[in-house]
Amino acid sequence: MTMLSLFSGGGMFDLAAARVGIETVAMSEIEPFATAVTNKRFPQAKQLGDVTKIDGGAIEPCDLVTFGSPCTSWSIAGKQQSFDGQSGLFVEAIRVMREMLAASEGAFPRYFLFENVPNLLSINGGADWKIVMDSFADLGFICDANILDAQEFGVAQRRKRIFVVGVNRRYFDPAAFAAVPNCRNKRMKRALDSWGGACAACVNENERSSFSSSLGECFHGLVSRPHEPVRQKLSDILERDADPKYILSAKACLGILRRAESRGKVLPAVLSQALRAQAGLCAEGEPRALQGAAIFEPGAISRLKSLYFYEECAGTLRAAGGDNRPAVVYDARGNGDGDVANTLTGDHENRVTDYTSIVAYGISSYHSEAMKSANPTAGIYEAQTARTLDQQGGSPARNQGGVAICMTTGCYTQVCEEKAPCLQARDFKDPQILIQPHYLIRRLTERECLTLMGLPPDWCDGLAIESPTEDDFLFWEAVFFALGKKKSRKQIAKWLANPYTANAVYALAGNGVCVNVAEWVLQGLCEYDTKRRRIIPI
Secondary structure: OEEEEEOOOOOHHHHHHHHOOOEEEEEEOOOHHHHHHHHHHOOOOEEOOOHHHOOOOOOOOOOEEEEOOOOOOOOOOOOOOHHHOHHHHHHHHHHHHHHHHHHOOOOOOOEEEEEEOHHHHOHHHHHHHHHHHHHHHHHOEEEEEEEEEHHHEOOOEOOEEEEEEEEEHHHOOHHHHOOOOOOOOHHHHHHHHHHOOEEHHHOOHHHHOOOOOOOOEEOOOOOOOOOOOEOOOHHHHOOOOOOHHHEOOHHHHHHHHHHHHHOOOOOOHHHHHHHHHHOOOOOOOOOOOOOOEEEEOOOHHHHOOOOOOEEOOEOOOOOOOHHHOOEEEEEOOOOOOOOOOOOOOOOOOOEEOOOEEEEEEEEOOOOOHHHHOOOOOOOEEEOOOOOOOOOOOOOHHHHOOEEEEEEEEOOEEOOOOOOOOOOOHHHHOOOOOEEOOOEEEEEOOHHHHHHHOOOOOOOOOOOOOOOOOHHHHHHHHHHHHHOOOOOOHHHHHHHHHOOOOHHHHHHHHHHOOOHHHHHHHHHHHHHHHHHHHOOOOO
16 A cells, blocks of 8 residues: 655654555655654655645545644643644645545545544534544545554553544445444544444445435444553663763752642652652652652643653653653662663662762742742752852841752762761762662653654664755755745755754654554554455455
């Protein structure tokens, strides 16, 4: 089968398709970094650019069209602008398919696969969902829809998404699904019932001709067929040698603790202890038990009702950066079973022997504007010197602020009980042996996020083009121009030499579809297509 990939992003649908023998012949995407990735990974596919500029009747007819149109306006994390926002680009995908059907006299595409957020079922009281399903029915497709969760398909991420497979009425055979158990999600079943589509498997051939395509039909068997859940542990994919730059600073940990306390949030005991230790505060009591690794969103601690604190399975990755970017907490000493290896430099016997450093944090006075600010990190700052003491603040212990000194090894904050060890003059030559922190908190790396989407960890590596050709310049000039950005050739050459940024990779992962889930759906579609080829000639 051949495939047209609309809103192709980082090529998740395309990788899933390639794994089951489907060839992507054309794709549409306007984001430069995502385009650079798919250019590298799928050089045979024609890049069509802006979906609004595609003439579906003028491109090569394809057996399959995949698209996960922007979910921004339907997601609960967005402004829920419905079709007035970016999600309105859904109609462009429908237009492209309608034009292809018209040009091929209804023969192509034979199938489509649509993916989006579950909130599509609820927004505007279900009106948007009805528009979506009516659009598919008007094109002449019979649909199977379900909600699938990525954590059941071998990735350690809770990521529920709607998947809708459409089969061109001309190629639909209800007998192929007669013996397939219906494993449809209850929420999806209610949504399909409210849409009012007839069950295609219950309509015999004599009655089928009387059905109008605008009435809409659905079936079960491709997306809603049973599957055996395959689960992965978060600790299985954590990098053993993650760069220290991903570790949350003492200032950030202090900010999280302060923000949670100010808003009355009770943190899980293990997270609270880990934050206190990494902030340079004294740990209290025995370490809490944590099997493997746990994950949380620093921003969710204060903004949302739920803490989104999960053990061994990440919450849904998001494209947004900042404090929405997940952080992971795990036993930094290693457990001896290989679940989470030690990432610290040292002799791995509960001690670290090199890279000792001293970090000082200034603390603003109790009544200062910084300490009154809602900003969780305001009033705490890294400092080389203390602020000048004066006579206006009264008691220095209460009003003058101060300096907190944290002794660390590398980037790892020292953990102590009630007091710090005495600093010695020989420390610069013979660093003290420090007890290693029990827990470590750091951000997920870009490679870990790609793995949680079912992509190879090096999926975004090797994109640089050191010596662009004339064709390269013309292509990328058009890509940036489509975004309203006029770039000089010097600027384009500089970008092509190093297009990789961490933010771009995080966004690519958060915006994409889980490859494992898409592969499972497409595998079922390929099996059906193989059976149909001997019954209905193409």
